[in-house]
Amino acid sequence: MKFFIDTANLAQIKEAQDLGILDGVTTNPSLMAKEGITGTNNILKHYVAICNIVDGDVSAEVIATDFEGMVREGEALADLHPQIVVKIPMIKDGIKAIKYFSDHGIKTNCTLVFSVGQALLAAKAGASYVSPFIGRLDDVCTDGLNLIDEIRLVYDNYGYETEILAASVRHTMHIVECAKLGADVITAPLSAIEGLLKHPLTDSGLATFLADYKKGN
Ligand code: G3P
Numbered sequence: 001m002k003f004f005i006d007t008a009n010l011a012q013i014k015e016a017q018d019l020g021i022l023d024g025v026t027t028n029p030s031l032m033a034k035e036g037i038t039g040t041n042n043i044l045k046h047y048v049a050i051c052n053i054v055d056g057d058v059s060a061e062v063i064a065t066d067f068e069g070m071v072r073e074g075e076a077l078a079d080l081h082p083q084i085v086v087k088i089p090m091i092k093d094g095i096k097a098i099k100y101f102s103d104h105g106i107k108t109n110c111t112l113v114f115s116v117g118q119a120l121l122a123a124k125a126g127a128s129y130v131s132p133f134i135g136r137l138d139d140v141c142t143d144g145l146n147l148i149d150e151i152r153l154v155y156d157n158y159g160y161e162t163e164i165l166a167a168s169v170r171h172t173m174h175i176v177e178c179a180k181l182g183a184d185v186i187t188a189p190l191s192a193i194e195g196l197l198k199h200p201l202t203d204s205g206l207a208t209f210l211a212d213y214k215k216g217n
Pocket residue numbers: 006026028031133135136167168169170187
């Protein structure tokens with residue numbers, strides 16, 4: 001399973017990259033705003049800064065919601081850096097844009113996916129990644145992980161190569177469950193990724209080993 005970090009924070013991206021487990025980064029307009037990155041030029045520069053830290057795909061989202069606008073913006077984003085993946089919302093013109101980019105060899109990430117039908121359409125249009133938002137489904141009392149399971153089944157039925165990128169991952173167990181269900185990628189905050197490290201028996205076991213070593217030396 002690939003690990004992406006879901007942030008526009010350069011320090012956190014660097015930390016995950018230094019850990020040696022990072023395969024990519026996802027961003028969205030809200031995450032950019034959270035870091036105080038505003039204005040088209042600053043946003044574009046920030047994408048390049050992210051690409052220069054991470055060795056992998058970096059999702060950059062279009063703002064346009066019409067086909068022509070998405071194509072224009074997406075081509076400009078893709079021209080920024082070879083690692084850029086154009087992130088397109090799951091709307092009618094978005095599907096047309098995904099098909100356009102797929103036909104032109106530009107990678108896409110279809111975002112804001114909340115149903116298996118949407119995921120099927122994204123794969124049919126040739127999306128490189130599909131992003132089901134599992135945490136936001138959980139927020140409205142709907143099982144987000146079940147969506148990962150259903151998409152996996154449908155994609156495997158037909159051999160779709162679109163990668164299931166579990167997004168809106170809120171905690172460590174989401175990551176573990178996505179791995180069990182066969183998600184191709186998770187994108188998560190650094191805290192959720194670092195949660196995978198933790199176990200009290202590791203800590204107490206290490207403390208005992210170190211104490212015992214000291215006794216004999
Ligand atoms: O990857 C999508 C993500 O950024 C949305 O997460 O926590 O705002 O639902 P969240």
